[in-house]
Amino acid sequence: SGRKNFAFIQAEDELAAIGMVIGAMWNGARAFTATSGPGISLMNEFLGLAYYAEVPAVIFDIQRVGPSTGMPTRTQQGDLMECAYASHGDTRHVCLYPANAEECFYMAVQAFDLAERLQTPVMVLSDLDIGMNDWMCRDLKWDDNYRPDRGKVLGKAEVLELKKFYRFLDLDDDGIPYRTLPGVHPKAAYFTRGSGHTQYGAYTEDSAEYQVVLDRLLRKWATAKRLVPRAVIDATAGAATGIVSVGSCDGAIREAIDVLKRRGIGVDYMRVRSFPFSEDVERFLAAHERLFVVEQNRDAQLRSLLTLETAVEKSKLRSLLHYSGLPISSSFIVAGVLAELEPRQLATAQGATGGRSG
Structure with a gap:
């Protein structure tokens, strides 16, 4: 139509923001709000309402270091569990996990379509590394033929x-x-x-x-x-060992895989892009003898979700946990993998700080 058919509203707080989103989408408009971990904590009761009353909603969570105020200018992936099961009672929420700025753009469209089709809240979990740092990406393209998927709406x-x-x-x-x-x-x-x-x-x-x-x-x-979006899987190594991760860990992991390959160690890789986990996630987990779960939090939240929501054997999983607030590095990942696969080569791997493995 060429008309600007949108509005920006500065809400007084996080509770008002999520309330406006739910009210707007209940009324047929498309609306979203953006926040970080403390805001998600405040929004929990409203998220439970939208889940149970089956009202679409979209929330972008730019994860930062917690708990509480934490370090608000540092990055982390500490909201995986909070967003997956937000609110009291039995709830499960659809979550999308972009790895970079480009994916954030396209997942915004997917989030709205999923929210309306499923009549439920959808959360897009970015992090401060993606949200505040400069990123290079391909030109973002918008399809003018796109039509929103409103789902089962009766006229x-x-x-x-x-x-x-x-x-x-x-x-x-x-x-x-x-x-x-x-x-x-x-x-x-x-x-x-x-x-x-x-x-x-x-x-x-x-x-x-x-x-x-x-x-x-x-x-x-x-x-x-x-x-939901399928996982990104690179199984070209045909290895018994795999790396499983999420979000902005992607670049460091790909660099680490190249370093390991030059050392004669082949590793397959799966980047989970959504919750619930689709069947391709289950197949990757079942196909590997040993799985390194790489994430940026202390408590192995992705690993916990995998053990709760899939049939993976817990004995297969090894955690590489980075939670210093700085973006994860390839050297940290290489050191963690070598510590498990080739302990004698650990001394020659680049040192890394800010996390632990186990």
């Missing part, structure tokens, strides 16, 4: 064809119900609630009716596994 004509509209009923057995936008027709009105509700949209405290809805959300999660 007036479709509503009038129904005998009755039930907001949370799973008609297609994919866990995703049909929704309407406010004002489309009185026949499609329903009460958006974060309290217990039936698949028909009515309030309930009945155990069986509550469980029907919660079990359907698991079917939606299974559908999400088929829709």
Whole structure:
């Protein structure tokens, strides 16, 4: 249309920001907010509301060093677990993990399409290394033919064809119900609630009716596994050893793999790009005898997610944990791999600080 059909709103705090996003997307607009770890902590209750009431929302989390205020000008990947299971009760949230500025651009589009198609919050987890430093990337390209995937939104004509509209009923057995936008027709009105509700949209405290809805959300999660971005996998080495990582660790890992290759050590590599983990993640984990999980936090959060959400044998996993607040280096990764594979060569590897392996 050529018209500028958008608005920027400076919210008074993180609670107001996520509330505005949920309200806007419930009403049919596309909206997002950006924050860091402390903001995600504050937004937890609203994220639970959007998950259970099945309202789309998009949040960019530029992860920084925690806990608390931490070191706000340093980088880390300490929000992986917090974002995956944000809010009390049984919740699971779709998360995307860009590795660079270019991927942030394209994942923004994917995040909105996934949020609307799945009717759920989607979080894009960048970090301070990506968010504040200068990056070189290819020219960003926008497809003018792109049309938003609004998901299962019923218009007036479709509503009038129904005998009755039930907001949370799973008609297609994919866990995703049909929704309407406010004002489309009185026949499609329903009460958006974060309290217990039936698949028909009515309030309930009945155990069986509550469980029907919660079990359907698991079917939606299974559908999400088929829709989220696939992992980036380089298995050209055909090795028994693999590296698994996420986000901005990518450049240092690729450099480390080249260094190891020159030393005669072949290593395969998988960069996870989303949660839930898709089937290609499961296959990579199953195909390797030893797996180094490289991440920028103290508590092995990616490793924890892998053990919780996949069938990987825990004995296969070795953590390389970098959490100094500085970007991870290839020398740190090389030293960690050699410490496990060739302890006698450790002395010749470049020294590295700011983390640990185990």
